[in-house]
Amino acid sequence: MSDIIRRDPRREHILRNRLHPDHGVVLALVGGALSDAARWIGPSGLVRRNPHAVGFIGPNGLRRIDRSGAPTSGLRSAAKSEAASDSRREVVISEPAFYIAVVADLPGGRLSAHDRDLLGLARQLADAERDGAVLLLAFGELRDEGLGDSGVDRVLEFKGGHYDGYGPEARLATLFVVERDLRPRHWIFPESTLGGGELGRRLAARLGVRPATQVWQIADGRCTGRGAAGATDITRALPSVVLALPECGEPVTDTRHAATPLAVTAAVALPLRRVEDLGAVAVDPAGVALAEAEFILSAGNGITDWDGFHHAAKVLGAAEGASRVAVDNGFMPRHRQVGATGTWVTARVYLAAGISGAIQHLQGIQSCEKVVAINTDPGCDMVKRADLAVIGNAGEVLGELVKLIGKTQGERRDVAA
Amino acid sequence: MLLREGSKGAASSGALKVAALVSLGRHPVTGRGRRAEQDARAVELGLSLTSSEHISLIHAGTAADETVQAMRGYLGMGLDALDLIVQPPDADVLPALATRVMETRPGLVLCGSRGESGEASGMLPYLLAERLGWTLVSGVAKVEAVEGDSMTVLQALPRGQRRRLKVRLPAIATVDSAAPPPRQSAFGPARRAKVRHFELSGQIDAEAADWTVSPARKRPKRLKIVKASSARDRFKVAAAKAEGGGGQVVKGVSAQAGAEAILKLLREEGVVR
Numbered sequence A: 001m002s003d004i005i006r007r008d009p010r011r012e013h014i015l016r017n018r019l020h021p022d023h024g025v026v027l028a029l030v031g032g033a034l035s036d037a038a039r040w041i042g043p044s045g046l047v048r049r050n051p052h053a054v055g056f057i058g059p060n061g062l063r064r065i066d067r068s069g070a071p072t073s074g075l076r077s078a079a080k081s082e083a084a085s086d087s088r089r090e091v092v093i094s095e096p097a098f099y100i101a102v103v104a105d106l107p108g109g110r111l112s113a114h115d116r117d118l119l120g121l122a123r124q125l126a127d128a129e130r131d132g133a134v135l136l137l138a139f140g141e142l143r144d145e146g147l148g149d150s151g152v153d154r155v156l157e158f159k160g161g162h163y164d165g166y167g168p169e170a171r172l173a174t175l176f177v178v179e180r181d182l183r184p185r186h187w188i189f190p191e192s193t194l195g196g197g198e199l200g201r202r203l204a205a206r207l208g209v210r211p212a213t214q215v216w217q218i219a220d221g222r223c224t225g226r227g228a229a230g231a232t233d234i235t236r237a238l239p240s241v242v243l244a245l246p247e248c249g250e251p252v253t254d255t256r257h258a259a260t261p262l263a264v265t266a267a268v269a270l271p272l273r274r275v276e277d278l279g280a281v282a283v284d285p286a287g288v289a290l291a292e293a294e295f296i297l298s299a300g301n302g303i304t305d306w307d308g309f310h311h312a313a314k315v316l317g318a319a320e321g322a323s324r325v326a327v328d329n330g331f332m333p334r335h336r337q338v339g340a341t342g343t344w345v346t347a348r349v350y351l352a353a354g355i356s357g358a359i360q361h362l363q364g365i366q367s368c369e370k371v372v373a374i375n376t377d378p379g380c381d382m383v384k385r386a387d388l389a390v391i392g393n394a395g396e397v398l399g400e401l402v403k404l405i406g407k408t409q410g411e412r413r414d415v416a417a
Numbered sequence B: 001m002l003l004r005e006g007s008k009g010a011a012s013s014g015a016l017k018v019a020a021l022v023s024l025g026r027h028p029v030t031g032r033g034r035r036a037e038q039d040a041r042a043v044e045l046g047l048s049l050t051s052s053e054h055i056s057l058i059h060a061g062t063a064a065d066e067t068v069q070a071m072r073g074y075l076g077m078g079l080d081a082l083d084l085i086v087q088p089p090d091a092d093v094l095p096a097l098a099t100r101v102m103e104t105r106p107g108l109v110l111c112g113s114r115g116e117s118g119e120a121s122g123m124l125p126y127l128l129a130e131r132l133g134w135t136l137v138s139g140v141a142k143v144e145a146v147e148g149d150s151m152t153v154l155q156a157l158p159r160g161q162r163r164r165l166k167v168r169l170p171a172i173a174t175v176d177s178a179a180p181p182p183r184q185s186a187f188g189p190a191r192r193a194k195v196r197h198f199e200l201s202g203q204i205d206a207e208a209a210d211w212t213v214s215p216a217r218k219r220p221k222r223l224k225i226v227k228a229s230s231a232r233d234r235f236k237v238a239a240a241k242a243e244g245g246g247g248q249v250v251k252g253v254s255a256q257a258g259a260e261a262i263l264k265l266l267r268e269e270g271v272v273r
Ligand SMILES: Cc1cc2nc3c(=O)[nH]c(=O)nc-3n(C[C@H](O)[C@H](O)[C@H](O)COP(=O)(O)OP(=O)(O)OC[C@H]3O[C@@H](n4cnc5c(N)ncnc54)[C@H](O)[C@@H]3O)c2cc1C
Pocket: A299, A300, A301, A302, A303, A322, A323, A324, A325, A326, A337, A338, A339, A340, A341, A342, A343, A353, A354, A355, A356, A357, A358, A359, A360, A361, A364, A374, A375, A376, A377, A380, A392, A393, A394, A395
């Protein structure tokens, strides 16, 4: 559909003439877009307005009215926003002059925020000269679809047996082959405990270069990094191996890149395995600090069956949290309180059972990725914040959840037996 | 702690010899020399592995009063002696440490993940492992068992998770801050313990002379940049509620259906298996 507005003189005539036999029909056609809570066609054909229903309530409680006249929904705006997002410049580098290699952590096969910052930094280094390409090295399954949007020109993916789990020696051997094959001008690693920091140091030791660590800024061929446990800033010429902190660069937003898959020609000679991964260890979630826990089940004033709650947390393998009311009433210890005066949690999944979502509580869960609420009140703030809200009695829903998990575990045991 | 092969009786020859590389720490507020936090954890881990006579403490650095005082902080944890390899200030301590480690021939070398003074790049264990050709394992939280020429350790991961690894000895292990905290340093034993001085010629770290070192600046806070082409878009971003909206609401269903919806999300996120 084109955006050109075509006038239909006949229809306009009928619209003006209320005595025309087709007036009602044409009016309904046009009025379809008009009728909402704020504007509708009255019985006499006049447009009626409700001034109280105009606009929406902003975050600070003031009414906001958008008078730009742009349609808030519908085909036209969708087409427009698509055109807007396509306005990013397409960058294709067919013959890379040099590479900037980024070895991303890729937790769960997707770029983390830290990885994106590194890619932004790599972009900055690659764009300093003509035809520089950003090369992403990924170990293990790669699930991210937006690699090109994050500034990746080439992707080298290594997956399969010896790249699964913890295998720094095999990865190091692979990086060494890439170094010989493509000779990246710089290697950028995330300074993280997920593996990037270790791999970067191993590569630097193997290549015999002195890396810049804890780097947070790169400008004019010099880099600045923290030294002495964060007490000093060390500025030096940019070496070929860089271990960079989060927010070292701005993620790429203006350009789109090809993210073409690449393959190394040389075979990787896998070294003797001297460190063997025996797998993850089940840790007691109660022993993990609340601020660090990955999955939290939190209880509020809506919980009455506390034994059931503790049992559910145990079955789910979740760390226990609580709202202030639950703590003040003596059902939970003080160090379990989540919120402004408690702990600021960083859980990936936060399951709030019977918590209304007072602002002091919501502040504490700002950095949680997924929030699930169980509440009897569909209008409460926690339900508004939640990615998934179940309206119901918290005790009952948790009980059902425990039963469901018990059932599937039982089935699995039967299959295994 | 399990010691399967080489029971206590034969310990004198068969027990695992441990070397702990310790450095000069800095108190973050007062800036005074002290035992370094992570290195002290490494010593603590060593003490949990074998008795103190099988542990050698090694430090390479200047023989200044401050250093010796800080080293006594480690000795007060129940060790009798420390080897201080005297090096000129600003020397690259790697050759000295490698030589000393080769002389003592331990089965396991423990060190902190990162120093508290100087460059503190955390490269030393990696360079040492590369030079000696030993196994390196990083971020150790606990040593579970030592059996013959291998050991089982728990490696600390983010969010309090742990991974079990089997490591071939001889090995160099860096100790994570998730390892058990170090014991108090006792003043009397620290005074009585010996600090043995060794002289080894050192190489001055020439590269570091070109660096600019300044007190750490505060990092700029990242701003939320709104990329909007029109005033209307900017207005919408400013007026929209910061959070909320877009969430799925399951309403008017049985508790079981609600639980199923939750379980599906938990499975997708991988927190429940
Ligand atoms: C200075 C200050 C600091 C504070 N700091 C914090 C803080 O750090 N952390 C914190 O949490 N609070 C804090 N508060 C308190 C906060 O304002 C709220 O009072 C508190 O968070 C409310 O807790 P709640 O949601 O558990 O209780 P309520 O507000 O009573 O909410 C209970 C919720 O449970 C629901 N419910 C009831 N029965 C059921 C049922 N059977 N099944 C399912 N749902 C049910 C209700 O619909 C309601 O939404 C602070 C307050 C002040 C003044």
